[in-house]
Amino acid sequence: MKKWKILNKRAGVTGKIFKHFHVDVEVPQSKQQTTFDIIATLDWVNILALDQNLDAIFVKQYRVGKDQITLELPGGAIERGEDPLIAAKRELQEETGYTSDQWDSLGSSAVNPAFMINDCHFFLASNCKKTHEFNFDEFEEIELELVPEKELVNKIERKEINHSLVELCLTKYFLRKNN
């Protein structure tokens, strides 16, 4: 199986957190041509941050995509050229005021290779402590919620935690823990 040939990439709309491109491609075998749309964003990071009581630190915030208040792990965009671990430490502190001196990678995934270019990096921060005040972006309005580690799977089952990348970070953690 061969990769398709990218003939041209034309800029479409530019949003706050993504750029859209029209991509003209050619199928190698048939030489047929078609156009796809792709969404380009920065890479992202998601952090499972556990404090000394094994409570996980969650952020509660309004999300316009689903028009819902959601319960999510701390996370955000990795700046261009930034090391994912540095971004994870920065985002955890900015969004929650917590820091940790014990960081482990839980891997990374392609968010959606069909039409998105970016990866999401997952980290476990253990033994977290509240050492700083919040430092919100202008339009961030965030409440913290502590969820005991042993209630996380139930919260997924009840869809109180339902963001696919947040769930993936948690299920990767449990899979590693159980193996």
Add this chain to the structure above:
Amino acid sequence: MKKWKILNKRAGVTGKIFKHFHVDVEVPQSKQQTTFDIIATLDWVNILALDQNLDAIFVKQYRVGKDQITLELPGGAIERGEDPLIAAKRELQEETGYTSDQWDSLGSSAVNPAFMINDCHFFLASNCKKTHEFNFDEFEEIELELVPEKELVNKIERKEINHSLVELCLTKYFLRKNN
């Protein structure tokens, strides 16, 4: 915590698999207004299909978002108003030629509440048999690959399986199996 107020939703670019909207919102407390971009797609379905030997049926295909050939579970878009399970049965048969008479839900997730409106539904199809020929869309070029169930976690670790929603379907399955 209150939901933000959606003031207006203006159509942006229309892609093959998504529509983009500019959404004007007001923060309830401060009355400040801002505009977000959201990506609207149909809901999706992903199927972990195991045959009688406990081999999982994967599809190998070129994906323009990452410009890579990827190994993914069968899946696709749920047509408007279609039952997710019906869509799962249809997609499995169309993409692989396999069918099953033993279906279980593995739950559903919001793909990304920050800027996407859609959900992804996950299913386990057991005891699958090859009963039909492939039925590709015009620009689908797909090879099947069977992966023994006990090699799935290794393939995730080695990033041979790396699509976030595919990984989530698999980790949900293993979490359920281990509990």
